[in-house]
Amino acid sequence: MAKKRTTTLKELANELKLSISTVSRALNDHPDISPATKEIVKNLAKKKHYAPNLFARGFRSQETHILGVIVPNISHLFTSTILKGILEEAEFRGYRVIISESQNNESKQIEMLKTMTQFGVDGILMSLAKKTAALDAILQILNHKPMVLFDKVSDKIPCTQIVIDEEEAAYNAVEHLINLGKKRIAILKETENSFNSEKRYAGYLRALRNNEIAIDEKIILSTEDISLKNGSRLTRMLLSLKKRPDAIFAITDNAAIGAIKALHKFNVKIPQEIAVVGFSNSVNSTIIQPALTTVDQPGDRIGRTAVAYLIKEIENPDNDEAIKTVEIKTSLLVRDSSFTA
Amino acid sequence: MAKKRTTTLKELANELKLSISTVSRALNDHPDISPATKEIVKNLAKKKHYAPNLFARGFRSQETHILGVIVPNISHLFTSTILKGILEEAEFRGYRVIISESQNNESKQIEMLKTMTQFGVDGILMSLAKKTAALDAILQILNHKPMVLFDKVSDKIPCTQIVIDEEEAAYNAVEHLINLGKKRIAILKETENSFNSEKRYAGYLRALRNNEIAIDEKIILSTEDISLKNGSRLTRMLLSLKKRPDAIFAITDNAAIGAIKALHKFNVKIPQEIAVVGFSNSVNSTIIQPALTTVDQPGDRIGRTAVAYLIKEIENPDNDEAIKTVEIKTSLLVRDSSFTA
DNA sequence: AACGTTGTCGCAAACGTTTGCATAAGAATA
DNA sequence: TATTCTTATGCAAACGTTTGCGACAACGTT
Numbered sequence: 001m002a003k004k005r006t007t008t009l010k011e012l013a014n015e016l017k018l019s020i021s022t023v024s025r026a027l028n029d030h031p032d033i034s035p036a037t038k039e040i041v042k043n044l045a046k047k048k049h050y051a052p053n054l055f056a057r058g059f060r061s062q063e064t065h066i067l068g069v070i071v072p073n074i075s076h077l078f079t080s081t082i083l084k085g086i087l088e089e090a091e092f093r094g095y096r097v098i099i100s101e102s103q104n105n106e107s108k109q110i111e112m113l114k115t116m117t118q119f120g121v122d123g124i125l126m127s128l129a130k131k132t133a134a135l136d137a138i139l140q141i142l143n144h145k146p147m148v149l150f151d152k153v154s155d156k157i158p159c160t161q162i163v164i165d166e167e168e169a170a171y172n173a174v175e176h177l178i179n180l181g182k183k184r185i186a187i188l189k190e191t192e193n194s195f196n197s198e199k200r201y202a203g204y205l206r207a208l209r210n211n212e213i214a215i216d217e218k219i220i221l222s223t224e225d226i227s228l229k230n231g232s233r234l235t236r237m238l239l240s241l242k243k244r245p246d247a248i249f250a251i252t253d254n255a256a257i258g259a260i261k262a263l264h265k266f267n268v269k270i271p272q273e274i275a276v277v278g279f280s281n282s283v284n285s286t287i288i289q290p291a292l293t294t295v296d297q298p299g300d301r302i303g304r305t306a307v308a309y310l311i312k313e314i315e316n317p318d319n320d321e322a323i324k325t326v327e328i329k330t331s332l333l334v335r336d337s338s339f340t341a
Numbered sequence: 342m343a344k345k346r347t348t349t350l351k352e353l354a355n356e357l358k359l360s361i362s363t364v365s366r367a368l369n370d371h372p373d374i375s376p377a378t379k380e381i382v383k384n385l386a387k388k389k390h391y392a393p394n395l396f397a398r399g400f401r402s403q404e405t406h407i408l409g410v411i412v413p414n415i416s417h418l419f420t421s422t423i424l425k426g427i428l429e430e431a432e433f434r435g436y437r438v439i440i441s442e443s444q445n446n447e448s449k450q451i452e453m454l455k456t457m458t459q460f461g462v463d464g465i466l467m468s469l470a471k472k473t474a475a476l477d478a479i480l481q482i483l484n485h486k487p488m489v490l491f492d493k494v495s496d497k498i499p500c501t502q503i504v505i506d507e508e509e510a511a512y513n514a515v516e517h518l519i520n521l522g523k524k525r526i527a528i529l530k531e532t533e534n535s536f537n538s539e540k541r542y543a544g545y546l547r548a549l550r551n552n553e554i555a556i557d558e559k560i561i562l563s564t565e566d567i568s569l570k571n572g573s574r575l576t577r578m579l580l581s582l583k584k585r586p587d588a589i590f591a592i593t594d595n596a597a598i599g600a601i602k603a604l605h606k607f608n609v610k611i612p613q614e615i616a617v618v619g620f621s622n623s624v625n626s627t628i629i630q631p632a633l634t635t636v637d638q639p640g641d642r643i644g645r646t647a648v649a650y651l652i653k654e655i656e657n658p659d660n661d662e663a664i665k666t667v668e669i670k671t672s673l674l675v676r677d678s679s680f681t682a
Numbered sequence: 683a684a685c686g687t688t689g690t691c692g693c694a695a696a697c698g699t700t701t702g703c704a705t706a707a708g709a710a711t712a
Numbered sequence: 713t714a715t716t717c718t719t720a721t722g723c724a725a726a727c728g729t730t731t732g733c734g735a736c737a738a739c740g741t742t
Contacts, residue, residue, distance in 0.1 A: 361698085365700065366701090400697090400699080401699050
């Protein structure tokens with residue numbers, strides 16, 4: 001490849017017999033420069049395909065207009081939907097985005113955080129790896145760089161956090177089951193004290209209490225990895241109880257689908273005998289039979305607002321008070337797994 | 342936030358009463374520097390958390406160690422799996438990755454290409470937007486920057502391309518149906534002359550010819566947007582034919598799932614009356630009943646090899662001849678939609 | 683006629699790093 | 713002892729851009 005160097009300010013200046021500074025200012029529409037000069041400079045710039053060396057600019061101004069993003073797992077539909085929102089909003093605002101994947105590995109996560117700040121990103125968007133425990137490194141970086149957390153967050157980190165209304169969403173989902181006449185509602189959740197799982201569990205409890213339904217530990221089931229397989233496994237446990245539940249609220253679509261598969265195997269009628277509600281609105285929720293009632297999480301809106309808050313913080317760094325938790329509204333999509341016409 | 346400036350070479354030099362150049366060389370293990378000096382420099386550097394300003398370094402050396410990636414749609418499982426591979430391999434090789442989404446918009450794609458080169462990425466990985474027609478801008482950039490295409494490629498662009506063995510995979514899928522005893526095999530494909538669709542169609546034709554099965558235009562169906570809905574629609578068309586097919590090869594899992602849904606609605610037995618094969622190994626392919634036979638595309642391997650070839654080109658730019666098309670092997674996952682024990 | 687104002691433009695420094703070249707001291711050789 | 717060779721270090725330029733300050737006209741105003 002003929003690595004033809006790109007046009008620089010100096011070349012333009014030489015050709016026009018102007019100073020570099022004048023050319024620079026002309027291109028940046030500085031008021032000191034006469035319209036006539038601007039005109040000819042811009043024309044030549046266009047003709048020679050001038051494009052500022054963003055590296056030099058960033059180097060000089062200490063602003064890179066790059067946002068760093070760290071997520072646990074990029075190939076997860078919800079995550080990539082958030083990323084889509086991030087990319088769109090960032091592009092719209094004139095920022096570029098560097099993405100890294102922590103693979104749910106805490107030390108990798110810290111490593112990436114360091115590389116990114118070292119690299120000079122203007123701010124950081126992060127969704128925490130599971131079992132993130134050592135917060136000191138993160139707090140350390142938070143001193144230097146603006147940071148916004150989304151989805152997997154922690155209230156131990158004092159920065160703006162964008163999440164969905166986990167508790168509220170779970171409350172609505174469970175209350176929907178109650179309104180259907182269900183009285184024994186099981187929940188499939190995570191054992192680890194994951195932020196999301198805890199909030200959803202809280203919503204579940206509040207819905208039961210508010211409707212004066214007794215809480216039964218026997219139908220509150222937890223698992224380390226809230227996957228399809230474990231959803232099936234836990235459901236089989238529920239079916240072996242003397243008093244079976246009449247509804248299952250799974251903290252995750254995958255677990256809910258696992259539940260449905262298990263119910264099929266044991267010829268349990270959905271939703272008549274046992275209704276099922278999931279959480280995520282994954283593509284699969286419409287593929288499974290019966291179609292799954294689930295909570296729709298607007299991933300792109302999470303991404304967009306995260307970027308919006310981060311850029312606000314970048315562009316006026318003084319606003320120290322502005323730390324807050326933003327909750328994005330979700331909605332319950334009622335489908336066949338919890339509804340009969 | 343207290344924007345405490347980061348440590349620089351100058352600060353280290355001052356504190357040690359050494360020159361900046363000595364400090365720089367010491368940290369880079371330059372042979373001119375005595376082991377003793379290296380020792381003390383490195384110690385202080387570690388103590389003061391020195392990290393080189395990559396912007397300054399990239400600015401100076403014109404090497405950013407950043408790869409630019411452009412994909413049509415990030416929230417597509419296959420794409421994000423490729424991205425996962427790209428991220429992993431890049432990180433392993435000491436490169437960072439900037440990702441942009443063209444949203445299948447050609448002018449946006451060109452815009453991003455320009456921004457990235459302007460930004461100074463060392464090379465570009467790209468999956469083409471649909472209907473990419475104006476190649477001149479891309480060719481122009483190809484003169485300046487190393488570039489590798491993957492998944493959605495075009496043989497009109499003279500650069501290394503990483504794809505799966507589309508034709509071979511389709512051939513195997515169709516031959517699998519033939520071996521099952523199927524004689525009238527329909528295909529659901531795309532109308533647009535998309536690279537992938539054309540190749541798969543070619544594999545379909547070759548399999549039929551090789552097995553001396555007549556080609557019937559009536560069961561070769563095309564659609565602009567090869568989606569679940571259109572898969573259903575086209576399948577209903579097939580069912581209304583006098584001579585129904587006994588198998589359907591869909592160019593996409595989504596279309597195949599649409600086909601299965603339509604077959605269910607008309608109470609057609611799968612695979613006894615009509616077998617179905619898809620392409621992609623999406624998550625959904627295991628959710629649908631019956632589980633879908635499909636082609637497994639190793640996305641992460643595509644990503645990894647794309648990065649490997651790109652970096653090779655970056656690190657020795659002379660190798661002009663090395664332009665080639667690399668085909669990643671796929672495998673057919675036989676499941677219930679085309680098999681009975 | 684002297685002054686202030688306004689409109690254009692250039693000079694030069696600065697950002698942090700790398701690197702070719704010069705330099706100094708000491709070691710090895712003649 | 714004089715010379716050349718190492719070894720270890722410093723000087724200064726360069727990368728492309730932005731920007732504070734100063735220069736210099738050409739005005740209009742007293």
